[in-house]
Amino acid sequence: xxxxxxxxxxxxxxxxxxxxxxxxxxxxxxxxxxxxxxxxxxxxxxxxxxxxxxxxxxxxxxxxxxxxxxxxxxxxxxxxxxxxxxxxxxxxxxxxxxxxxxxxxxxxxxxxxxxxxxxxxxxxxxxxxxxxxxxxxxxxxxxxxxxxxxxxxxxxxxxxxxxxxxxxxxxxxxxxxxxxxxxxxxxxxxxxxxxxxxxxxxxxxxxxxxxxxxxxxxxxxxxxxxxxxxxxxxxxxxxxxxxxxxxxxxxxxxxxxxxxxxxxxxxxxxxxxxxxxxxxxxxxxxxxxxxxxxxxxxxxxxxxxxxxxxxxxxx
Amino acid sequence: xxxxxxxxxxxxxxxxxxxxxxxxxxxxxxxxxxxxxxxxxxxxxxxxxxxxxxxxxxxxxxxxxxxxxxxxxxxxxxxxxxxxxxxxxxxxxxxxxxxxxxxxxxxxxxxxxxxxxxxxxxxxxxxxxxxxxxxxxxxxxxxxxxxxxxxxxxxxxxxxxxxxxxxxxxxxxxxxxxxxxxxxxxxxxxxxxxxxxxxx
Numbered sequence: 001x002x003x004x005x006x007x008x009x010x011x012x013x014x015x016x017x018x019x020x021x022x023x024x025x026x027x028x029x030x031x032x033x034x035x036x037x038x039x040x041x042x043x044x045x046x047x048x049x050x051x052x053x054x055x056x057x058x059x060x061x062x063x064x065x066x067x068x069x070x071x072x073x074x075x076x077x078x079x080x081x082x083x084x085x086x087x088x089x090x091x092x093x094x095x096x097x098x099x100x101x102x103x104x105x106x107x108x109x110x111x112x113x114x115x116x117x118x119x120x121x122x123x124x125x126x127x128x129x130x131x132x133x134x135x136x137x138x139x140x141x142x143x144x145x146x147x148x149x150x151x152x153x154x155x156x157x158x159x160x161x162x163x164x165x166x167x168x169x170x171x172x173x174x175x176x177x178x179x180x181x182x183x184x185x186x187x188x189x190x191x192x193x194x195x196x197x198x199x200x201x202x203x204x205x206x207x208x209x210x211x212x213x214x215x216x217x218x219x220x221x222x223x224x225x226x227x228x229x230x231x232x233x234x235x236x237x238x239x240x241x242x243x244x245x246x247x248x249x250x251x252x253x254x255x256x257x258x259x260x261x262x263x264x265x266x267x268x269x270x271x272x273x274x275x276x277x278x279x280x281x282x283x284x285x286x287x288x289x290x291x292x293x294x295x296x297x298x299x300x301x302x303x304x305x306x307x308x309x310x311x312x313x314x315x
Numbered sequence: 316x317x318x319x320x321x322x323x324x325x326x327x328x329x330x331x332x333x334x335x336x337x338x339x340x341x342x343x344x345x346x347x348x349x350x351x352x353x354x355x356x357x358x359x360x361x362x363x364x365x366x367x368x369x370x371x372x373x374x375x376x377x378x379x380x381x382x383x384x385x386x387x388x389x390x391x392x393x394x395x396x397x398x399x400x401x402x403x404x405x406x407x408x409x410x411x412x413x414x415x416x417x418x419x420x421x422x423x424x425x426x427x428x429x430x431x432x433x434x435x436x437x438x439x440x441x442x443x444x445x446x447x448x449x450x451x452x453x454x455x456x457x458x459x460x461x462x463x464x465x466x467x468x469x470x471x472x473x474x475x476x477x478x479x480x481x482x483x484x485x486x487x488x489x490x491x492x493x494x495x496x497x498x499x500x501x502x503x504x505x506x507x508x509x510x511x512x513x514x515x
Contacts, residue, residue, distance in 0.1 A: 005480045007373045030437075035482055095372070098482075264370075 004098040005035065006046065011092045012066060018151040020073045021119060022085055025059075025066045026096055033064040037099035039126035040190075040218070043067060044266055045084065046095035052266040053080040056123035056192070056218065057099060058152060061130075067096070070151050072119040102273075102290065103218040105130065109188035112138040115180065115201055117193020119151055123218055124192055129159045139163050141180055143197060145170040177204045191217045228287070233307045237261075237315045238280055252302035252311075261315055263302070270304035277302050282311030319383055336404045337385075338468030338498025339455070344406075347455025347467070359447030359511035361460055362414055363436040366391035370398050371480065374437045382409065382463045384502040388442055405496070406468030412441035412494035413450050420488050427487050438481055441471065441494045448511050450495040457500060461509030464501040471496050 009026035017023035026043075028034055042056045059068030074081045088094060105112065105127055112131055114124040121142055131138040140160050144150035146168055157164055167175040181189075181204045189210065191201045198217060205215055235244045235252060237259075246255045253275055256263055266274040270288030279300055285308065288301035298314075338344055365374035369392050380388045386408060387394030393407040417439065420432040436444045443460070453467035473489035 004371060005373055006369075006371045097371075098480075 004044075004100060006044075006095050006097050007034075008093050009034075009067070009096045011088050011090055011094070014088055014090050014092075017070050018153070019149050021070050021151040022073075022088075023068065023070045023152070024084075024088055025068050026094075027066045029093075034067060035098040036064065037061050037067075038101050038104060039130045040103035040105060040123045040216075041099035041101035041126075042103075042123070042218070043069060043099055044097040044272065045069075045080075046097070047080055047083055049083075051080055052272070053084075054267065054272065056103075056126070058122040058125040058155075061126070067099070070119060070122050072151070103190070103192070103216060105190075106188045106214070106216070109214070110137065111184075111187035112136060112190065113180075113184040113187040114138065114140045114190045115143075115175075115193070115197070116140065116191075117143040117197035118149070120191075120193030120197070120218075121150075121152055121156060122192075124190060125152055125156050125159065127190060128156065128163075132159055132163075139165070139184070141165050141167060141175060143167040143169065143175050143193065177201055178207075181205060181208055181210070188214045188216065191215075230306055231308070234310045235307070236310060236312045238312050239315060246306070251304065252306065256302055256313075256315075265303055268303040270301050273301070275301055275303050278314030280312040280314055283308040284311060319386065319389065336406060336468075338406045338408070338466035338496075338500075341404055341406050341468045343469040344455040344467060350455075353452035353456060354449040355513050357447055357449060357512065359445050361443055361505060361507055361509040361511060362446055363444040363507055364388070364505060365437055365440075365442055365444075366394075367440070368392060368395065368397065374440060376437060379504060379506050381504055382499050382502045384499045386499065386502075391442060406498055407496055408499045409443065409465060409497050410441040410471055410494055411443040411445055411448070411450055411465075411497065412439050412471070413448060413492065414444055414446040416489070416492035416494070417444070419492070420485075428484060432483065432485060432488055434481075434483075434485065439489075439493075440477060440480075443505075445511055451492070453495055453513075457514040458511060459514050460511050461505045462501075462503035463499065463505050464514060465497040466500050468496050468498050470494075 007028060010029050011024055012027040013025040015023050037057055038061060042054045044052045044054055046052050055069035055071060057067055058070055071081050071084050073085045103123055114127060116124045124140060128140050140163060142150060142156060142164060147153060167173050177200045189205060191198050230248045232248045233246050235246055244255050244259055246252050253263060253265055264274050266272040271290055273290040276299055278298055284300050285306045286296050286300060287304040291299055291301060364377040364380045366377060366388050367374045382388055388409055392398035398407060417434050420434055423431045451470060454470060456467050458465055471494040473486045473493045475486060478484060478486050
């Protein structure tokens with residue numbers, strides 16, 4: 001478990017940032033400085049019902065006094081953004097974890113090309129600000145339906161100037177993913193946006209044999225295949241030999257919890273990395289988006305990942 | 316004193332079931348009890364009380380706290396069974412640290428780190444910050460904090476987890492002075508300013 005402090009922060013600002021998007025600034029009631037972060041980092045917001053949601057920081061890391069996030073009201077979502085829109089007004093208090101970064105800039109990249117869709121702009125705005133300050137070679141492509149639905153577009157323009165290309169699909173300006181990638185050949189790609197956009201960019205990158213190490217993306221919704229059909233399997237606890245049956249309709253995490261193996265967890269959709277667990281052998285079906293490829297040989301995320309047959313856990 | 320619901324079953328860590336022991340059952344306390352010595356004529360003071368509702372949650376300062384014998388401080392993670400535990404036999408009902416140790420970190424003494432470290436009382440994650448109490452002498456000893464009687468169970472040991480939480484390299488600087496883990500023999504109410512002295 002990687003330790004991150006969970007702090008009760010106060011909402012210092014809550015203002016609309018686009019249609020259905022609210023920009024929030026959190027401050028600490030006692031501390032003038034919050035834990036440091038780097039562009040690409042996100043916060044976990046702990047909702048009162050115990051749910052946890054991740055939001056990227058879009059502000060300036062040099063501004064140590066506050067954390068800025070933007071939250072889109074997702075009518076079809078899991079209810080977290082709805083609650084935030086309805087309850088996080090100025091002065092409200094909420095538990096927020098210290099930032100963590102799974103989407104960092106590659107300091108060795110020769111050139112950076114950032115592709116954002118809608119609310120996915122938040123981490124890329126922070127990245128663009130740093131790249132501009134460093135005088136790095138970069139370009140930003142921002143896709144939205146219209147200017148009114150493009151969150152933080154004014155701030156992004158101010159940071160990027162003519163390095164920003166705004167693609168407004170409602171005005172006939174849909175991005176040609178292939179052309180953008182052809183232009184970006186050799187650069188590090190950073191992609192954050194709705195599933196349709198990230199999928200299109202991923203497919204275009206794969207078609208161009210884009211090196212995995214130059215392709216960076218952030219998943220706040222699990223990349224779970226709707227056609228996946230969970231099967232029951234057996235988990236063996238290495239230290240005790242206990243055998244636990246994981247039925248098709250339950251997660252390994254839920255079964256471990258019930259058996260008294262209290263494990264920390266947060267997103268429970270395979271994106272945060274909190275419930276990571278070691279295993280010794282077994283055919284694991286990795287369904288998370290957070291474990292690096294190398295780590296999958298010995299680690300798994302019990303919230304979403306499963307196994308075929310029998311799995312021995314390092315517990 | 317209010318009645319409290321029983322503690323939840325102890326969590327299990329990767330290394331196996333946890334062993335939370337009564338302070339004097341800890342091997343360190345047993346060895347120390349069999350060994351005479353230690354400061355006796357001190358009179359110290361309780362400076363701060365902090366608790367956290369669960370592991371990783373930032374500590375909150377209290378003006379007054381209820382200590383429950385055999386359990387912990389009401390509302391604290393170890394009282395609630397939500398804390399971080401060591402895999403070995405452990406004592407966690409209440410933990411203390413010396414203000415003098417924090418003062419030493421603040422003057423970079425000994426110079427084990429890049430520079431002075433200011434560890435706010437809310438940040439070291441011990442429950443009680445005390446002054447004038449030789450905590451390293453109190454393993455296997457009973458001492459009084461106001462109306463509450465504590466039993467020294469084992470010396471606290473700094474953990475890497477604290478470094479992660481604080482993003483501050485405090486592991487080595489806190490080595491051998493990160494305080495004392497105690498059991499609560501007699502519960503009661505404590506407040507900053509309470510006197511601390513040896514019972515026996």
